[in-house]
Amino acid sequence: MRTWFITGVSRGFGRLITEHALEAGDNVVGTARRPEVLDDLVAASEGRLVILPLDVTDRAAVFATVEKAAKAFGRLDIVVNNAGHGLMGAVEEVGEDDARAIMETNFFGTLWVTQAVLPVLRKQGAGRILQMSSVSGLMAVPTMGLYNASKFALEGLSDALAQEVAGFGIHVTLVEPRIYATGFMGASLKMSPMSTAYDPVRVALMAKYADGVPGDPVKVAEAILQLVASDAPPRRLLLGDGDFDVIVELHQERVTEWRSWESVSRAAG
16 A cells, blocks of 8 residues: 655646545545645545645645655655646746746745655655656747746756655656646636737647647546556656657757757867
8 A cells, every 4th residue: 555645636637646546545645725625535535535735835834744744644655746837928928926926836846845755755765756747848838938937947856856866766757748628727827917919929829729639637647557556667757649749759859950050069169
């Protein structure tokens, strides 16, 4: 029986992963800003689900909550950094408060949780950390620059982290889903004030993705269960059939561009 620690379990991926972990017979400690929304799951969990209130942007609260989580079932095996939100707005449009808020939640919130759980996992000599990133951590999308920035930062942090903790028996995986039918495009998405100057960019973006259909989020939870069952987990797990080819092609284009400027690059010493 494994014990999971999952942030942001009130809806979306967090709730679905919680449900699948419970169905697998595991214990879960979940966090939410409003724990009462999980009362139904707690009641049906037969004591295997504990929900703790948490705002991941509060570093002191994060450390105190992780301490409680580790005591709830005696250990932490799988940590899922899921709490976060989206932000739409061209780089010029995003105000300071919104810019800082998304970094505080998506990047610093994940950093605080990661720092808090590492002593527990190191002492155990084992553990999994799953960082819920996004395809937006691999490619930039116009009018989502600050969201991209939060996920690009998470990717760099987690890449370094994976190398730092491998010797302690801790595996780190960046989970990179495409757009799924969760609350991301609804309650979890903030909008910056729009300038008409960027209307053509938005129109082109809507046309590009007009035929796009969000994926089934249940499949993400199923993939996560497959991931944690593996003895050789990947550093990155890209989720979503449609964007898989897009990401591969993007990386191939980058290599081609680097090669086309290779002489200039090498000449720079």
